[in-house]
Amino acid sequence: MTIKLYNTLTQHKDDFTPIDPSQVTMYVCGPTVYNYVHIGNARPVVIFDVLYRLLKRNYPNVKYARNLTDVDDKINKAAAENNESIKVLSSRFVDAFHADMAQLNTLAPDLEPRATDNIDAMIEMIQTLINKGHAYESAGNVLFQVSTDANYGKLSKRNLDEMIAGKRVEVESYKKDAGDFILWKPSTDDLPGWDSPWGRGRPGWHIECSAMINKHLGKTIDIHCGGQDLIFPHHENEIAQGTCCHDNGSENFVNYWMHNGYITMNGEKMAKSVGNFFTVRELLDKFPGEVLRFALLTAHYRSPLDWSEETLLQAKASLDRLYGALRGAPIDANDIEHAKIDAVEQFIKDDLATPQALSVLHALAGDANKTEGEEKLLFQKALRRAASYLGLLTLNADEWFRWQPASSNASDGLGAEQIEALIEERLQARKDKDFARSDEIRDELKEQGVTLEDSKDGTRWTRS
């Protein structure tokens, strides 16, 4: 089966046909690095990591770029408040972002261009847009003139008349039309700025993505991803910039636009401005990154996903079952083939149908639990391999069941040696038929968050 992707441009699930199968290009809008990312910010990173892995399995070369917006008014403001440079501030949060995303087992992009490293490309694109009559200077700003782009609105399905009729658009005096947007704006001495043909200033938000795509990936790319809230105006404006700077603007800027739905809290969009969010960082202090990743994959990526403690606990319970089926299984499973692995691949190829892919994982876990020996091993490896397509089940079962938050000190609770010693003592008690003492030890450990399970292979312990 070919890969099918829902394309916001066509509003259909379309067969994916790359421009050049020997070099597939994808771009994901990355974070503005002025504080820690929340779980809603992590959704596109995880979802499109699944897409990246899928493309890599199906094409020899995939070039995946994800930008870092490291100059922006919110960054400027935060840096000024901290009395530090935007470079120092943004670098700190870039590091935090990388660390958080690594915990979610996302692969690093092939390219991670920073806005401040690509100012030249932006200035060049803006100049081209001016030369072609798509942009104008006004009161120190350079603005894109939306009325010069006949295709404006094709992604978000809006037209200029509606835009202008929209009561929420404030018409600034320096704009020719209400929908015109900033490409370049002047910086005062206390703000970060770069020299340009229009004086010292800084780029508008939308230009960085268009310019960096052009510079690093090409004139037209295969796939561009981001959250649904970026469809308008950000991606619409990217298209305007990216097409109008070339030829007559008739070529596609991006062939497949993919947008993920929101993470919600009690049904309402999670947003920094609303304040109803959990940072990835704080969640990682309570749950392994894999629980967050699993939770993000339980719903289809275009649907809203309501986030709560219950969401995490259910993801944890599902992973406990899957890892339970992997006890004793090797990590390496690349040599295995199985129909259910193919089934997982087919589901992912069908517009990233992760909930269905996960159901196959559960089926494999059941298969492994019902069998023994070589047959069991085969199912375990199949489960491991199928899960790897989703970036899941990368740990040994014991590592999983004994996970503790990074913030917990070795002095907190019991160490492995103490636990093992108590298990030895309990084993002797059981041999002596001293079940009172045996159960006492088990209860004591339970209070410390350690669960004992007796099996014919001996007693094993897990942390809850």
Next chain:
RNA sequence: GGCGCGAUAGCAAAGCGGUUAUGCACUGGAUUGCAAAUCCACGUAGGCCGGUUCGACUCCGGCUCGCGCCUCCA
């Protein structure tokens, strides 16, 4: 006002015009010294009203409710 999305069993969440989604929870059984884990069994759910059809959760229309974008936002 314009554009768009959703409503599935106790919870979460899918596909599908007519055969079990799946996981968790619950109940019974097997197993266990007792547990845990595991296995087996167990749920006709699809907002409301019409229509199309031999047959609709699944297509069409209307309604109700919820949400989103149009301003920074993943």
